[in-house]
Amino acid sequence: MKTLVIGSHGKIGRILCRKAAVYELPLRAMVRDTAQASELEGPAVEVVAGDLEGDFAEALEGCDRVVFTAGSGGHTGGDKTLLVDLYGAIRAIEQSEARGIEHFVMVSALRTDRPLEGPPAMRHYFVAKKLADDRLRASSIPWTILRPGRLTDTAGSGRVTTDVSRASGFDISRENVADCIAAALRQPSARGQVVDLLDGDQPIGEIFAR
Template sequence: MTVLVIGANGRIGRQVCALAAEAGIPVRAMVRHRAEEPLFEEQGIETVQGDLEGDFHEALAGCDQVLFAAGSGPHTSADRTLLVDLHGAVRAIQFAEEAGVSRFIMLSALRAADPLVGPENLRPYLAAKYAADLILQRSALPHVILRPGKFTDDEPTGLVTTDTDQSPGVDISRGNVALALFTALRNPDITDREIPLVDGDRSVDDVIR
């Protein structure tokens, strides 16, 4: 079982790769530049070059799962958000279908289901995530869509909740998001689920599994 991690050099992607490598799960980190490779190779993680704004279908060769953890964020122009978060994600889904992967795990966003309620500077990003999620849901791929709240750099607690209406806030540490993605990744029986997630009081394992 080899997992292609798209967005591996992001702050969440790096953590997921490290957790997988420590657990002995083969992962392949997709990076844009050769200068990013040593970070992963030092951990025994395979790397492959690929660019969401270019052709990256060969990166999926031999992989049976794809984790899409790429994200342009609120400070990227709307046109690049379309290319990365929408077009890049849609092509990753198409390439995964063509490659016959067993599951596609998507890192989305809590407000993606209703982009217009999000902050104005995030709406293009949320709209792109919404469209990519919809295409994944309508594809033939078994999938998991994780919809975390607002990222923080707090230390991971391993405690989260899906009850976002009752939660006092919508924050979640990047470390907890990485733990949730890793938990989904190592449990192949979890399929066709959309999971909202913020920091809470239940263990990641309980919530994801």
């Protein structure tokens, strides 16, 4: 089983690649800039070139699963939100459908189901993430949607909460998100689940138990 990671040189993607051998997950890391390859390559990680704004169909060749953790980032404008977070995600889903991908794990965001309740400057981003999630849910491929809160660079605790109504903060460690992605890929029960994520006290290994 090989998993294509789209957004592999991002902060979550790099943690996934660094821990690939620990997770026992063979990964293919998609990068726009092949100069990033040496940072990602390892015993369980190979690198492929691909750009969500271009042709990346070949990157999926030989992969069974896809993780989407790409993002245009807050430093770009609304045009990139459309091209990467929305249309790039939709094209990744459509190409995964065409290839019969067995599992697609989407890193979405908390509150995407209610975009108009978000801060005005972020509503277009929440709309893009919501529409991508909606497309994935309507797709023919098994999926898991992870909806983390505000991402931090603190070390992972191995524990999160999926009940955000009871959480005191709005943060989650990127390493905890990476560990949740790996758990989703490992556990068949994760398929078909939309899971909100904040740092908490539930062991990550238990969050997809039904």
